[in-house]
Amino acid sequence: MKRKVITALLAATMVASLAVGCGNKGGDSKSDSSKSSSSDEITIGFSQVGAESDWRTANSESMKSTFSEKNGYKLIFDDAQQKQENQITAIRNFIQQDVDYIVLAPVTETGWDTVLKEAKDADIPVIIVDRMIDVSDDSLYTAWVGSNFKMEGQKACEWLNAYAEAKGMKEVNIAHIQGTIGASAQIGRTEGFDEAVEAHDNWTTLAQQSGEFTQAKGQEVMESFLKSYDDIDVVICENDNEAFGAIDAIKAAGKTCGPEGDIIVVSFDSVKAAFESMIAGDLNATFECNPLHGPRVAEIIQKLEKGEEVEKIQYVDEQVFTKDNTTKE
Numbered sequence: 288m289k290r291k292v293i294t295a296l297l298a299a300t301m302v303a304s305l306a307v308g309c310g311n312k313g314g315d316s317k318s319d320s321s322k323s324s325s326s327d328e329i330t331i332g333f334s335q336v337g338a339e340s341d342w343r344t345a346n347s348e349s350m351k352s353t354f355s356e357k358n359g360y361k362l363i364f365d366d367a368q369q370k371q372e373n374q375i376t377a378i379r380n381f382i383q384q385d386v387d388y389i390v391l392a393p394v395t396e397t398g399w400d401t402v403l404k405e406a407k408d409a410d411i412p413v414i415i416v417d418r419m420i421d422v423s424d425d426s427l428y429t430a431w432v433g434s435n436f437k438m439e440g441q442k443a444c445e446w447l448n449a450y451a452e453a454k455g456m457k458e459v460n461i462a463h464i465q466g467t468i469g470a471s472a473q474i475g476r477t478e479g480f481d482e483a484v485e486a487h488d489n490w491t492t493l494a495q496q497s498g499e500f501t502q503a504k505g506q507e508v509m510e511s512f513l514k515s516y517d518d519i520d521v522v523i524c525e526n527d528n529e530a531f532g533a534i535d536a537i538k539a540a541g542k543t544c545g546p547e548g549d550i551i552v553v554s555f556d557s558v559k560a561a562f563e564s565m566i567a568g569d570l571n572a573t574f575e576c577n578p579l580h581g582p583r584v585a586e587i588i589q590k591l592e593k594g595e596e597v598e599k600i601q602y603v604d605e606q607v608f609t610k611d612n613t614t615k616e
């Protein structure tokens with residue numbers, strides 16, 4: 288609200304310097320004295336989910352290296368430690384600091400209406416990155432860039448179907464370690480998986496539980512699955528780090544995994560350690576989730592700065608990696 292009043296006043300007095308407008312919300316006016324950076328810098332408040340996985344670390348790095356001082360940005364980075372309440376507090380702080388843009392990597396899809404309305408009232412554009420949000424009013428965010436998580440789940444199941452058939456498996460008993468419940472990456476991948484199980488008479492989900500996208504929790508969940516079921520053929524892990532934990536649990540239980548082992552291990556992300564795990568013969572396949580969103584978000588911001596239209600929904604392209612194509616990659 289404050290910004291709209293300032294805008295009206297400054298427009299009325301025809302302050303010529305407003306026409307320059309770099310870092311001023313696509314030419315919208317903003318009092319320099321209220322800003323936390325020099326006038327030609329674009330200030331970004333980025334609320335990051337946390338540091339739960341290798342993917343997340345790569346994503347944070349991409350944002351930090353893109354929104355650097357050298358590139359003309361001031362980045363205020365906030366690690367929410369996987370807690371939505373921390374993200375809401377961070378967004379309120381960004382609004383108070385009168386940043387030029389808010390970038391949000393949301394932990395879960397729901398619960399954003401109120402705080403994003405506050406950002407809208409403060410006239411601060413919000414760009415959503417990675418996971419999606421579920422809000423009643425789409426104008427609460429300017430653009431979203433991220434993955435088609437359901438398609439990732441579907442691709443994983445198509446691969447599993449072909450692999451199981453090639454191995455001549457009659458029954459496919461699956462243990463499923465999900466991501467953080469309510470996160471788009473969990474919702475989409477689980478949906479793709481559940482639909483595939485429905486479509487295959489010989490596929491059974493033995494157990495399904497969240498591993499919260501962490502290695503430690505992935506290991507803990509797999510340990511408990513292995514205690515309850517001695518007939519697991521496949522473990523689907525909703526990210527690579529959960530798979531690393533699951534592999535440790537499988538080995539600790541005296542079983543083997545990977546292409547030559549007792550249990551097929553499938554995961555998502557395709558981080559560097561996943562390639563190493565495939566080369567070592569532990570992981571069977573990993574389905575890419577691309578974390579390099581910094582340049583994509585910067586492109587959106589640069590267009591907005593020039594007053595150009597941006598595509599509201601932007602999906603990134605992703606690949607499938609198995610032991611067969613892994614060495615080359």
Ligand code: AHR
Nearest residue numbers: 340342343472500526576
């Ligand atoms: O939202 C993307 C997911 O979040 C990645 O698969 C996972 O590793 C991360 O924590």
